[in-house]
Amino acid sequence: MKRxxxxxxxxxxxxxxxxxxxxxxYLMGAGVDAYIMTFLQLCLLLGIPIVVIGIIYFILIRKR
Known part of the structure; x- marks a missing residue:
């Protein structure tokens, strides 16, 4: 892929x-603090499975 x-x-x-x-x-209420909390929770919930899958992937690559 190109840049x-x-x-x-x-x-x-x-x-x-x-x-x-x-x-x-919008479900939690209006305001910047609700937006930031939702963003941090979303990144955490998406980041944890990605990190775990990445670690498992690198372990499998190293064993081969």
Missing amino acids: IEYVIAGLLVIIGLACLTTSGS
Whole structure:
């Protein structure tokens, strides 16, 4: 992939996270603190499985 394709993919991921965070923060109440808390929870819930799968992947690659 070219560099511009990585930039476009990254922007789409960021826009998707922002939309998901906005919709989730409306359930908790309006305000910047609700938005930030929702964003941190969302990143934590998405980041933990990615890190675990990445560690398992690298362990399997090293064993081969």
